[in-house]
Structure formats: C-alpha cells, structure tokens
Amino acid sequence: MTKKRLVVALGREAFGAIIPEQKKAVKRAAKAIADLVEAKYQIIITHSNGPQVGMLHTAMTEFSRLDNAYTVAPMSVCGALSQGYIGYDLQNAIRSELLERGIYKPVSTIITQVRVDPFDEAFHHPTKVIGRYMTKDEAAIEEEKGNYVMKEEKGFRRVVATPKPIDIYEIDAIKALSDANQLVIACGGGGIPVLEQGTHLRGASAVIEKDTASAKLADMLDADEILFLTGVEKVCLNYHTPEETTLNTITVEEAKNYVREGHFPETSMLPKIEASIEFVSKKPGRKAVITHLDKAKDAMLEKTGTIIVNS
Ligand SMILES: Nc1ncnc2c1ncn2[C@@H]1O[C@H](COP(=O)(O)OP(=O)(O)O)[C@@H](O)[C@H]1O
Ligand SMILES: NC(=O)OP(=O)(O)O
Numbered sequence: 001m002t003k004k005r006l007v008v009a010l011g012r013e014a015f016g017a018i019i020p021e022q023k024k025a026v027k028r029a030a031k032a033i034a035d036l037v038e039a040k041y042q043i044i045i046t047h048s049n050g051p052q053v054g055m056l057h058t059a060m061t062e063f064s065r066l067d068n069a070y071t072v073a074p075m076s077v078c079g080a081l082s083q084g085y086i087g088y089d090l091q092n093a094i095r096s097e098l099l100e101r102g103i104y105k106p107v108s109t110i111i112t113q114v115r116v117d118p119f120d121e122a123f124h125h126p127t128k129v130i131g132r133y134m135t136k137d138e139a140a141i142e143e144e145k146g147n148y149v150m151k152e153e154k155g156f157r158r159v160v161a162t163p164k165p166i167d168i169y170e171i172d173a174i175k176a177l178s179d180a181n182q183l184v185i186a187c188g189g190g191g192i193p194v195l196e197q198g199t200h201l202r203g204a205s206a207v208i209e210k211d212t213a214s215a216k217l218a219d220m221l222d223a224d225e226i227l228f229l230t231g232v233e234k235v236c237l238n239y240h241t242p243e244e245t246t247l248n249t250i251t252v253e254e255a256k257n258y259v260r261e262g263h264f265p266e267t268s269m270l271p272k273i274e275a276s277i278e279f280v281s282k283k284p285g286r287k288a289v290i291t292h293l294d295k296a297k298d299a300m301l302e303k304t305g306t307i308i309v310n311s
Pocket of ligand 1: 010011012013048229230231232234235236237238239263264265267268269
C-alpha cells in the first residue's frame, strides 16, 4: 500500500513563546506526529515562528545597542536561527517519542530558503504580527525605534512584511528524504525569505506566513493532504459571539463564502483557510484539515476537525 503524503503545519500551540515553554510543548507535538507515523502517513512537518523570530530580533537589536562588539541580526538571519533551535527541540522530541514506541525513524531539520518577489506589495503594507504582546506605552517606544506595531485583541505587537512564497530552494532535498521514508522538518516559520540576485540569495526583511508556505510546500511535494494543528478543535463561524457555530466538512466554495463574510481574522485563522483553499483547489481529491494539536489522529480519521474538500 502506498503511504499518503501529509504535510503537518504546527502552530504556536506546539511551541509556546519562550524556551522553557517550548521544551514542554514540543512533547505534545511529538505525540501528534508519532500517532500519524503509526497511522502510516509519510509526513513532512512545517512550523510557526512568529513569537520566536520577534524575540530573537529584539534580543539581537537590543544587545547591539548595549555593546558595539555585537551587530544587529537581519530578520532573515533571525528566521534561520528560529528554524535551527525550533527544529532542534522538535526533532529530538519526535525522536524520543518514536523510540519510546519502538519505532526508529530518522528525523532531520532542513534550513529552508523561500524565494519572494522584491516587488511584492506586502513590502509596502506590513501585516505579519511577530514577537510578544506589548502595552500601549511599550508599543509607542517600539515605534520610536522605527518598527511598525499593530493593535490586536490581547495587546500591541510588532508587524513586518509577509510576502508570498514563490519557490522553495531545498525542495529536492526535502523530497529525497521524504521519499526515503524519513521525517523532515522544513519551511520553518514559512521559510527564510530570500531575493534571487543572479547566483546569490539575499535575505529579505520579512517573515513569510507559515500557512501559505505550507500549502506551497504541500503542492510542490504533490502531497495528498495538509493538516493544520492549531489551538482550536474546529473552525468557527461568528467566533467568540453568542451565534458561534463550528464547521465540520466544508467545500472550497463554502470556505470562500465564509471568507467573504468576514468570519476569519487576518492575523490568525484567515491564512489557514486561504492556504487550505489554495492547496485543495489545485487538484481533485486533495483534503485540508484544521484541528487542535491534541486531536491530530482523530481528525485524520474524520472524527473531528474542520475538513476542507473540493466538492
Ligand atoms: N473563526 C475562527 N474559528 C476558530 N478559531 C479562530 C477563529 N478566528 C480566530 N481564531 C483563533 O485563531 C487561532 C489560530 O490562529 P493562530 O494562533 O495564529 O495559528 P497557529 O496555531 O497556526 O499559530 C485559534 O487558536 C483561535 O484562537
Ligand atoms: N511564520 C509564521 O507564520 O509564524 P506564526 O504562525 O507564529 O505567525
């Protein structure tokens, strides 16, 4: 029996924001992945990095202010750092969980670069929230430093540009490892955004939306399914209102209508719905699933989650 190829996109629930939280949270992510390995999926893992990339950028910038022996790290370098240390924790947690279940399977992280367009309009309209929540006063100080901030429900956060992913440079390596039945962590944080300049890849000051990049990766790998593991069991209409209802299986057309009706916020659920529409509508038979981190196996068995199909 050929295994189904599945891209699993791990959201913030799988990492928390700070390093001690991450060590604990990745164990839950590892359980989800191990369940899917046991269910015989061929898995490629992607992950969030919004809180982490913001933390790294702020830390490096502030440190360089204190000591001029250190320099500011560009956002692209912070993206690479985040892929490295998140991948490190994740691959070790998955390795342990699999070994405890008597399964040996190599797990590796690929530092992944993703091509973006230097003329992408997103560079003029930053919308990607990163880093920690700030108070109004902290946000004002942040703006004085030349950074953009945005007001969210729980406070203020920094925002950076989020250009569309065009191509994934390490796709052949990702595919080779996956074809060899190994677990691969790739496109972390949406991938490091790079601009192609002749033979040189130059890092861009941006953070790619990991949901969009996950759909791109899933399409380039010709995956059968994509699974977004987030903080809710099902996607809702009229979220957090007295009229709230949950969605079970919906078609791409229904999903598009709900987007038009404005049910999904731009900085949280919308990218997952748009990525699902993009992936599913490219080829018949594809499926996208959105559910809670702890419900991965049940959702793949269609016992829970929101499932997006062609028709
Ligand atoms: N319509 C909606 N239905 C369900 N959850 C929603 C909705 N709108 C916003 N959310 C929130 O969006 C979150 C998912 O977005 P986010 O945390 O940014 O993703 P990720 O888990 O990939 O990091 C959910 O955990 C939930 O709190
Ligand atoms: N890069 C990215 O989309 O990260 P978050 O999911 O944490 O926003």
